[in-house]
Amino acid sequence: MKHILIIEDDANIAELERDYLQLNGYHVTIIADGLIGLQHATSGTYDIIIVDLMLPNKDGFEILKAVRGKSEIPVIIVSAKTDDIDKIRGLGYGADDYLTKPFSPSELVARVKSHINRYERLMGKNTTIEIISHKGLEVNTASHQVFVNGKEVSFTAKEYELLVFLISHPNIVFSKDHLFTTIWKEEHFGDTATVSVHIQKIRKKIEKNPSTPQYIETIWGAGYRFNV
Incomplete structure (x- = not known):
């Protein structure tokens, strides 16, 4: 799972970013202090950093310069500063992107995905998972085969997509x-029977035993999760 560091002292914004990113399968760490954020950014292992410019103790520019002294991982600046000079300065210090508050959380997620994918291509990393295995269940995403305790099981296209996503x-x-909306790529109008079926x-x-599932658990009032 990709790990994202958010350095943001506005709790409401940080939590909104976190919620949308977690819904898209990312692990998120939030730091509200610039100095502590700098320590995490330069010593931790993250796939992308999202940093505000105006922070207590250390500003976002200082954090960005320190990160660029050690690593080329993607850095996105999210700031209320709208002046072109700040954008030019941030990009000049090596930021990969600059989002001005207020922004669309969906746009942030899209940019995070784009920058992580681009970075991994540049680094020559293989981002395609071919085998996902857990407690007798094995999914080969290259061949689109599913095995349960070594025996292949047939799935429809949507069943397979839903299982792989979870x-x-x-x-x-x-x-x-x-x-x-993720699997069927359509807006939802109140009928969740398709997912349940x-x-x-x-x-x-x-x-x-489908009535007491060990893999896909129902979280009443919330949805489903895949247990590991």
């Missing part, structure tokens, strides 16, 4: 609405 984001609860079908194929 198993690729372990221990994260996803609402039926989120799963519907597909979850039931998947359980029948992978669970030893």
Whole structure:
């Protein structure tokens, strides 16, 4: 799971960023102090850093310069400063992107995905997971095959997509609405039966006892999660 560091002293903004990123399968650490954020940014292992410019003790420019002295990982500046000089300065110090507050959380997620993918391509990393395995369940994403205790099980396209999405984001609860829009790529208008039916079908194929599932758990009032 990709790990994102958010250095932001506005708790409301930081929590909004965190919630949207977690819904998209990212692990998020929030730091509200510039000095502590600098220590984390230069000593921790993160896939991308999101940093505000105006922070207590150390500003975002200082953090950015320190990171660039050690690493080329993506850095996105999120700031209320709208002057071109600040954008030019931030990009000149090596920021990969600059978002002005207020911004769309969905846009932030899209930019995070884009910069992580671009960085991994530049570094020559293989971002394609071919085998996902857990407690007798194995998914080969290269061949689109699913095996349960070594025996191949047939899945429809949507069943397979739903299973891969859940198993690729372990221990994260996803609402039926989120799963519907992610897998079916359509707006949700109140009918979550499609997701429920597909979850039931998947359980029948992978669970030893579908009525007491060990893989895909129902979180009442919230949605589903894949247990590891």
